[in-house]
Amino acid sequence: MAGRPGRRDLILETFIRHVAERGYDQTNLGDIANELGMSKGTIVHHFGTKAQMLRELEDNYMSQRKRELEVIFERLQSPAERLAAMIYAAIFYQVEYRDATIASQREFVQLAGDPEMLKIREHRSDVQRMMQQEIRSGIDSGVFRDVDEGLATLQIFGSLQWMWTWFNPKGRRTPDEVGAAFVDLTLGGLLIDRFTLTALSDPTGRVPKIVHECMHEAASASQG
Missing domain, CATH: 1.10.10.60 (Homeodomain-like)
Incomplete structure (x- = not known):
């Protein structure tokens, strides 16, 4: 205990x-x-200082997010599943780590010129690169349409980063349902063949289940 x-x-x-x-x-x-x-x-x-507390918040928060995604990527292999998992995870953070998620996202521009914070925020850049690489991989394998992967990453990542302004964990739709709606819209615009979209955007399906499991696994590992 x-x-x-x-x-x-x-x-x-x-x-x-x-x-x-x-x-x-x-x-x-x-x-x-x-x-x-x-x-x-x-x-x-x-x-x-207060600035040091913000540095620790960002470092701890994004380091944990990277660890979770690494665990998730071990379980999911396809670019479509991995991208869907990143979307589900971003919604689940709004519930499981709500205060830290809001604090990190709303104050992203704080200490913008601080060399220590710039180094810490490489974690956030790493997560964005992970998303961009999966989009690129999906394009190269013929699963996704030939889009600008950098711009697509900014569109997806940006929309998820602003969820704290409107997302209500106790709202009419469950977090899994909100995640499924995001996946349906995002992957629906990327997939060439939408045959797999129904499974990817199923709030009770395999992908959100694995994301929940991996988040709990990563949390237990960090506490151990």
Whole structure:
């Protein structure tokens, strides 16, 4: 059984929730200290600055996303399945890691000129490259239409990155159904033969099931 989070983890967790709810600029270390019943100096002792907390948020969040996708890609081989899995996963993050997802996505432009943050955000670039490579692979294998894979990646990735502005985990449609709708629209525009689209966009199908399993597997591995 996992133990209670340490003081440092609790501070970072609270910071992430405040950023998700208020935004980075409106997040105040004094408010976090008051909520946790500690001094502001304790937070500074553990992290130094608010900017360092944002760096850790982004590093931890995107590193975990990369690990999950690596596990998913071991289970799924075709470009269409892998691309569908990346879409489902992006929706599931909005539920499983909601505060961190919102905080990361809404504050992507923060510290844009910070060399440390630029290095950390290579994780995000790696994930985009993984998507672009699968689109390219699908084109080369004759599964996808001959589109500009770079532009297609930006369109898909960009639309998923803004989900935090409208997605409601308790809405009328389940996360699996929302993911299926995205897959249907996205893959429907890429696939030359849409015969496999029904299976890919089935919210109870193989792909979302594998994504759920791999996310839980990656989470357990990181905690172990």
